[in-house]
Amino acid sequence: MPTRPPANPVKARDAAATRKRILAAVGTLLSREGFGALGVNAVAREAGVDKVLIYRYFGGIDQLTEAWASEMDFWPSVEEIVGDSPEPEPAALAAGMLIRHLQALRKRPLTLEVMAWEAVERHPLTRVLDRVREARSGQLMEALPEHLRGRGGDLPAVSALLGAGLQHLLLRARTVERYNGVPLGSPEGWERIEAAVHALCEGLLGRTESRR
Structure with missing residues (x-):
């Protein structure tokens, strides 16, 4: 029975590099x-490849x-x-997850550009x-520990509200120095926002013993 020749590692590396480009x-x-x-066509020109490779590696623009x-x-x-x-x-x-988000x-300027568009x-x-x-978002909700689920009412809706508020401030920070008096162009302003996130989560989910 004929055997299939081993894959060419050089071609595999070239394909991976082209895909990444x-x-x-x-x-x-x-x-x-x-x-x-x-x-x-535009992506192929930018990457310096034949557009056939885009269809081969990905299937289409979507x-x-x-x-x-x-x-x-x-996306994080x-x-x-x-x-x-x-x-x-x-x-x-909850506060830690919102702040890490x-x-x-903040580390992804291109993501913020896309969100603004x-x-x-x-x-x-x-x-x-x-x-x-x-x-x-669905994966994140599934990753939440059991003791957090069911707290604070409709957690997905609450997360959407707080997350959207933070994202709006990030987008406004691209064009304005202050929002409602908070300096979005300085570390101090974002420290205040992070402190406010902690306060909101404590009010919604209950204060921890360490913060009483």
Whole structure:
């Protein structure tokens, strides 16, 4: 019975490098020109590859965008938000997760650019990015410990409210120095916001003994 020849490691490395270059080109186009620039031809030109390779590796522009959002550090991972050793107390755990989410987005200027565009422009590709975010949100809810679930009423809705508020402040910080008197252009302002997150979570989920 004939055996299949072993895979060529050089070709495998070349394919992986080409795939990575294509994904990087998506981020470059988004950063420079926005959603309107995305298309198979534009991405192929930016990456310096034949557009056939985009169809071969990804299937099309929607699948390419989803791969970019999933693989290129577009959205914070569950592990990044939960942290290495989450606090056992519900209020401290919830506040820590919200603050880590805030800090993770502050490190992702391109993500903030995309979020700003989505607020004013609907595009078929925003649905792809929505799916990635919703999938991560669902994974995050599943990762919550049992002692936090069921506390504070409708936890997904509460998380959406607080998370959306933090994201709005991040977007406003791109264009204004202060919001409601809070200096968004300085570390002091974000320290105040993080302290407010702790206070809100304590009010919602109950103060911990260490903060009484």
